[in-house]
Amino acid sequence: MTDQKNLPPAGGSAAVVHGIETLAIHAGQPADPATGAVMTPIVTSATFAQSEPGKPDRFEYSRSGNPTRAALEACVAALEGGRHGFAFASGSAATMSLLHTLRPGDEVISGDDVYGGTFRMLDKVLAPLGVRSRFVDMRQLSSISDAFTDATRLVWLETPTNPTLKLFDIGAVCDIAKRRSVPVVVDNTFASPVLQRPLDFGATAVVHSTTKYINGHSDVVGGMLVTDDDELAERVGFLQNAIGAVPSPIDCYLVLRGIKTLPIRMRRHSESATELARRLEKSPKVARVVYPGLPSHEAYELCRRQMKGPGGMISVELEGGLDAARRFLSSLEIFTLAESLGGVESLAEHPALMTHASVPEPTRQQLGITDGLVRLSVGLEGLEDLWDDLSQALGRIG
Numbered sequence: 024m025t026d027q028k029n030l031p032p033a034g035g036s037a038a039v040v041h042g043i044e045t046l047a048i049h050a051g052q053p054a055d056p057a058t059g060a061v062m063t064p065i066v067t068s069a070t071f072a073q074s075e076p077g078k079p080d081r082f083e084y085s086r087s088g089n090p091t092r093a094a095l096e097a098c099v100a101a102l103e104g105g106r107h108g109f110a111f112a113s114g115s116a117a118t119m120s121l122l123h124t125l126r127p128g129d130e131v132i133s134g135d136d137v138y139g140g141t142f143r144m145l146d147k148v149l150a151p152l153g154v155r156s157r158f159v160d161m162r163q164l165s166s167i168s169d170a171f172t173d174a175t176r177l178v179w180l181e182t183p184t185n186p187t188l189k190l191f192d193i194g195a196v197c198d199i200a201k202r203r204s205v206p207v208v209v210d211n212t213f214a215s216p217v218l219q220r221p222l223d224f225g226a227t228a229v230v231h232s233t234t235k236y237i238n239g240h241s242d243v244v245g246g247m248l249v250t251d252d253d254e255l256a257e258r259v260g261f262l263q264n265a266i267g268a269v270p271s272p273i274d275c276y277l278v279l280r281g282i283k284t285l286p287i288r289m290r291r292h293s294e295s296a297t298e299l300a301r302r303l304e305k306s307p308k309v310a311r312v313v314y315p316g317l318p319s320h321e322a323y324e325l326c327r328r329q330m331k332g333p334g335g336m337i338s339v340e341l342e343g344g345l346d347a348a349r350r351f352l353s354s355l356e357i358f359t360l361a362e363s364l365g366g367v368e369s370l371a372e373h374p375a376l377m378t379h380a381s382v383p384e385p386t387r388q389q390l391g392i393t394d395g396l397v398r399l400s401v402g403l404e405g406l407e408d409l410w411d412d413l414s415q416a417l418g419r420i421g
């Protein structure tokens with residue numbers, strides 16, 4: 024666990040409020056006092072010397088705390104505007120560690136369109152332990168209110184969603200939950216703190232798969248949780264150490280390094296995706312483009328109010344269903360056909376056959392995950408190269 028309050032300011036007065044570009048480069052990362060190293064050292068030591076038995080200095084054992092991990096935790100906490108940050112070995116580990124704050128008999132209200140792995144944890148791991156989840160369409164605020172019972176202990180929200188890119192009003196959901204003193208957790212993986220800061224809208228905690236935009240280079244699997252709630256932080260800190268699903272110092276370093284360009288990357292992801300989405304919308308081979316930065320998106324206005332940019336993810340429904348999707352995906356040359364998202368490289372995938380294959384067919388249909396739907400993670404390559412690639416692949420559909 025890293026408490027922002029205990030950290031030296033990142034090069035400057037603690038009273039100065041820095042912009043997100045500056046925080047991404049400096050927060051939690053003062054020059055190393057031992058060596059003057061400007062870049063955070065990778066401290067691989069599993070254990071730390073104690074001057075007296077039972078009186079460790081700041082660090083004791085690397086599962087409980089590690090200097091490189093502490094720098095990452097402080098940095099992401101600063102980006103999300105919270106005081107407490109916790110790094111995990113994956114986004115799923117962050118989610119699962121948080122869900123361990125629940126007890127048998129407790130209930131969760133979750134969006135019905137959350138990441139498949141989150142649904143699996145709630146449905147296949149938590150439910151047998153006696154924690155029930157109610158899945159609701161969070162676009163309808165009344166369905167959230169109706170799902171509350173005396174046993175509700177957590178509201179789980181993901182926005183934008185994967186792969187249907189639905190947006191939910193974080194502030195409105197938090198208002199409903201706050202009236203019942205129930206914490207709201209937002210999975211902010213698709214937006215990153217550069218585009219959306221859920222704590223500013225009243226969320227209690229934010230989780231990330233840092234595997235995606237936060238690291239941004241598709242070379243680490245990791246997760247983070249940030250909160251400003253002291254009580255929750257104490258509990259999550261205990262669970263982080265007790266469960267032990269922590270990242271290696273080398274992975275923490277790589278994520279820290281990736282974060283330095285996060286603001287600039289997110290801007291470029293958004294710009295390129297907006298232009299590609301506009302062009303795709305004009306193609307006769309495309310039945311529908313789902314992108315929150317297009318006026319045709321159902322939550323375009325909410326996106327403008329809640330987010331600082333629409334992000335790099337586009338979902339495209341192709342004319343011609345599964346056959347067209349297969350032909351399109353196998354014809355791409357710059358976009359790589361692969362799962363995951365948020366890296367510098369452009370990726371494309373088929374949710375129904377790949378990332379969401381475990382979601383039952385009727386549920387996929389209900390959520391809009393059709394056989395013709397492909398998901399694009401727009402990277403940082405040249406815009407015209409990306410457009411040429413999409414155009415030639417659309418041309419192969421026939």
Ligand SMILES: Cc1ncc(COP(=O)(O)O)c(C=O)c1O
Nearest residue numbers: 113114115138210212232234245
């Ligand atoms: C929105 C979202 N949350 C959480 C996760 C889980 O993260 P990880 O794969 O790092 O465990 C993912 C993974 O794809 C995701 O897309």
